[in-house]
Amino acid sequence: MPVDAIAVLAEPTRRRILDELRLAERSVGDLVATLDLSQPAVSKHLKVLREAGFVSSRTAAQHRIYRLEPGPFRALDAWLAPYRRMWNRHLDALERHLEES
């Protein structure tokens, strides 16, 4: 991975942007309006998200439309997988315990 996907997600504002984009594509201006943040700040976060592969942009007239890209989310899911196995073991143990009682 070129940049650290999890570190990118650590920023709450960036997660808010992703939540917005999960619902629909958005222009930068749209995001500025809904996030109540300065336009440069939003653009900078979008740059970080873009370089980490979380979003892509296309130019539509004088607007830039941003959309989600699934790749890094899948990478995060893959990172989580071994831990998921762990908590499934916990669940199994709990089930066995419940069956015994």
Add this chain to the structure above:
Amino acid sequence: MPVDAIAVLAEPTRRRILDELRLAERSVGDLVATLDLSQPAVSKHLKVLREAGFVSSRTAAQHRIYRLEPGPFRALDAWLAPYRRMWNRHLDALERHLEES
């Protein structure tokens, strides 16, 4: 959530600690040895992980044994869920495309 679980995971050293603990419980000294980091640094990371619920500790003689706790991992998985739906839609679209060809 009291603390931001994703921000806690943003630190590479903390992820290394979690990777170690995924394999087995470890004392602080064990972690210091395998991570090649000062003992205070490790203790501070463990404190952050503890307060975020990623690990718990028990006292065994003069050692403190740390172990993973699944809770925050499950929370992260839950956060990821709506995005997982998104990339599954992508997969569905890809499958339809392949069927058509």
Add this chain to the structure above:
DNA sequence: CAGTTATATAACCGTCAAGGCATGTACGGG
């Protein structure tokens, strides 16, 4: 209970990243 081992905390420092303002750039409309 004095010394030693294992871990936690304190104080300090350097770095880095997020935000604001000012400015640059690109694109369209008149």
Add this chain to the structure above:
DNA sequence: CCCGTACATGCCTTGACGGTTATATAACTG
């Protein structure tokens, strides 16, 4: 073409965070 709109970039300040050294606390050991 030139102006206005939409967005990006540069610069600066500030606050949060990770690391180190030094010190405090806790628990076993003889």
